Amino acid sequence: MTAHDQIRKMLDELMGTGRDGSVPENLVPYSDPRVCRTFLLCCCPYDVLCNTRMDMGNCPKIHDPALRADFDKAQKERDHFFDIDALEHLERFFDDCDRKNEMSKRRLAETQEELSAECADK
Template identity: 35%
Template structure:
């Protein structure tokens, strides 16, 4: 969909956008490096609740092909994979924070916790009353105290009714407490969408094969595919690993770690630290 929209825009502008894009070098800071290396997150969630809007950077298929034609050593010098990984990391961390927030909203309030504990205590006390009462009825029956046994059994029956009412109240509180209400909501740990435990298989399949869920699943899979050392370094906020060649440290990795990419990529390096 995003690619079709770009093509339509190029046609409306008489090919001007395509011409300007073709003039950009691969290392231009206006080029979307996530798109060059893999898939830009802006393209994953169009027309969904997680829609990020159009990417502010240039998506160029010729530049993507140019990058794919480079050797692994040349790709490492550019450091585009590091930028792509950091972009994925920022998106995933934002999603995880949203998941934590939504999960907290589903928790019971302090008042609901107090009500639950009070009902549980009442049910426990009534259960003890019923057990002791039945034992008393049995003893009185053996002693021939029929009238007293009948009176005690009447008390036991009242306790049974009260216990059933408290259990009913507890069940209602459990089903309606919190914003989840009777729907028994839970949060998807991949995309952060609300799911209902009452949903049938068809509705669950619509979610798990939906564009938003698949988009976040694709981002998480792409991020996990990066070497563990790179992910740990990024998680600690450290600079990307320096790439060495015969002339010493060079390329995007080293310059990014110093706060930029040299004269051509200076702005891009700083923006990458804040997320896109």
């Protein structure tokens, strides 16, 4: 990547994709369903939990800082209610995490019972 490309990328992240008055033809708009709405709101669980025990890998949706800048600019003009979609996504994620935690607790309790039984037999 050349220095010119790096500067262009930094400007896109800072000012959005339409910073020079024209929007590239191949650009996906921030309102596209393929774009991660929780990323636009800075709370994507895939990013937040990266390198933790709950790491889930990469988000299957598009994460582009330039789209976040476009969204922030458009959000000042009118509310897009992406926060409602993000809340629903996070609630599903938390429910999944709670379910995994309960399964782990159950397995741990079973293992402790087995170990206690083995110790009692000795």
